[in-house]
Amino acid sequence: MRFAILVTEGPHGHQATDSALAFAGAVLERGHQLPQVFFYGDGVLNANRLSAPPAGERHPVRGWSRLAAEQGVELLICANAALKRGVREATLAPGFRIVGLGQLAGMLVAADRLITFGA
Amino acid sequence: MSLLHMVAASPFTHRALEACLARWSDGDALLLMEDAVAAALDGAVTPLPGNGPVFVLLPDLVARGLAARPLRHGATPVDYGGFVDLAARYDGSVSWF
Numbered sequence: 393m394r395f396a397i398l399v400t401e402g403p404h405g406h407q408a409t410d411s412a413l414a415f416a417g418a419v420l421e422r423g424h425q426l427p428q429v430f431f432y433g434d435g436v437l438n439a440n441r442l443s444a445p446p447a448g449e450r451h452p453v454r455g456w457s458r459l460a461a462e463q464g465v466e467l468l469i470c471a472n473a474a475l476k477r478g479v480r481e482a483t484l485a486p487g488f489r490i491v492g493l494g495q496l497a498g499m500l501v502a503a504d505r506l507i508t509f510g511a
Numbered sequence: 512m513s514l515l516h517m518v519a520a521s522p523f524t525h526r527a528l529e530a531c532l533a534r535w536s537d538g539d540a541l542l543l544m545e546d547a548v549a550a551a552l553d554g555a556v557t558p559l560p561g562n563g564p565v566f567v568l569l570p571d572l573v574a575r576g577l578a579a580r581p582l583r584h585g586a587t588p589v590d591y592g593g594f595v596d597l598a599a600r601y602d603g604s605v606s607w608f
Contacts, residue, residue: 424599509606
């Protein structure tokens with residue numbers, strides 16, 4: 393089955409990102425497809441490569457980049473939400489791409505299931 | 512169309528669970544996760560759906576030190592794999608904030 397995930401919360405204010413990452417891993421472990429994850433609103437803060445938690449602390453930005461590198465999952469972030477929050481091409485973590493909302497529509501049309509993580 | 516309702520916010524601070532129950536239909540299921548797992552504990556007085564299955568995300572119970580506590584009658588713990596299975600089994604999902 394083809395899954396899509398929408399993340400609307402930032403990586404450090406709430407558990408939503410951790411839940412989304414764990415769910416994404418489980419989707420792939422179960423043998424389903426997860427072509428894309430879309431980040432909207434404060435969710436675009438997950439794409440900030442300048443995020444540098446102290447050693448030993450959870451590092452969600454790196455978690456997403458790893459998912460992209462190891463599983464080929466596309467990480468799409470909303471252009472307007474990103475601009476608003478100072479997330480630019482130059483600050484994107486590996487695996488993330490800035491796109492328009494049309495890409496979100498495309499992801500929704502192509503997916504069998506959409507799961508939203510936010511707060 | 513059967514729905515998996517996902518509630519993550521604590522029932523003590525948010526009205527997400529009540530909002531969800533107000534839109535409940537026969538055949539739907541509820542997944543309590545994150546801070547909402549408190550609603551699945553035995554003795555909790557927050558409302559649950561009168562009909563339909565209730566699931567609770569076990570890793571979120573564990574993270575809060577609540578895994579050893581008895582659950583309310585009818586609440587079934589699931590791991591993330593079980594969460595994925597639920598998402599696949601129901602026609603759609605709604606995340607209540």
